[in-house]
Amino acid sequence: MIASFLHRLFESASVPAAQCAGGFLPADVWTLCAVFAAVFGACIGSFLNVCIYRIPLDQSVVAPRSHCMTCGKLIPWYHNLPVVSYFALRGRCASCGARFSFRYAGVELLVAFLFLFVFCLWTPAGAAPPFGARPLLAPDSDGAAFSFAPLALVPVYWLFLSGLVVGTFIDLDHLILPDSVTIGGMVAGPVLSALLPAMQVRIGIGPDWEAGGALAPCLVWPTWWGSGLAWSLVGLAAGVVPLQLLRKGATWYFRRRGRIGPEDDAMGFGDIKLVGAIGAFLGWQAAVFSIAAAALYGTLVAVPLLLSGRRSLLSRLPFGPYLSLGALTWLFWGHRLAAAYLTLSSPWRVDPFRAAGTIAEMAVPLPL
16 A cells, blocks of 8 residues: 555656647637736736835735835826836826836836746647747646646746746845745645646656657656645755755854854855745756756856956845746756756767757656
8 A cells, every 4th residue: 555655646647748738729819818918917017016115124015005105195007007107107106207117117027028928838739839948738637638737837837937026126125035935935836736736847767659769858747636745845855955954064164264253154044945945836856957057147147247356246146036047947948958968968869959859749657
């Protein structure tokens, strides 16, 4: 009985991408839904602006209503339309003429684009997602394709990206990552993974029967709620435990060397919690990838600053935005990058371009 439970806990399946596309919708209806996704994203972006401003001040994000910070007048709904109102009023308050930062409209445009991009991963039959991103796939309980299952991933990824946006801009402004984003993600990730195990899709190696059974990368995901929950908890632990041990060790070392005060820490705990939230939502591979990608992105920013003599700016650039960018990279392109890496570095030597370009079609369960 225990062996059967463990087998079911880690069972997985994968199916061809063509069977999982959103092809049951007519093209014009799908286009209308895509427009709605962008408009809805702009509206959510408007709310996220409120969260970005009020959460660090420990204010309610519900009340009071949006108002001008200069004159205090409430902003009527027709002057609070996402993106449109900013440009219609030329970035000024309609009552007192005070300027509003372009970042308000920028966040709304960013979230609108992210929501649209996520929805476009759920493509019509025969179409490919934009910019080479991975299409949304999810199997039915018996491993067969189910067109509605990938659609359920869309609002989950919207929620995840919304948290990254809020955390990124708060970290840029205040050098903190709020618990409502980090711990909230660490709690929501396992719960949603149990409800939708396909969130825990990961890269694996299995035989590609179209290529004569040669081993090749493929996508693998759980098919049982318990398995989705288990892999989410593994991802959470993979993000938190190693970095927390590193934080403790580095703190002890630098305190002993006198480089930090006796009450100071060598690393912030907020970044560690953010990686835990990423792992809880997207799996342990996403947590590891996000750390590596964040280090790369941080280096690409730091080197020009060092060479130009602006070293002081480095202390004002938090690590959280790089982690968020790494998680976003994994969500859209990480599986293809991992497939290309595996084919280039493994002894199986399958065609890396074929593997990277058709990873979703290499569809077999992996023996675990």
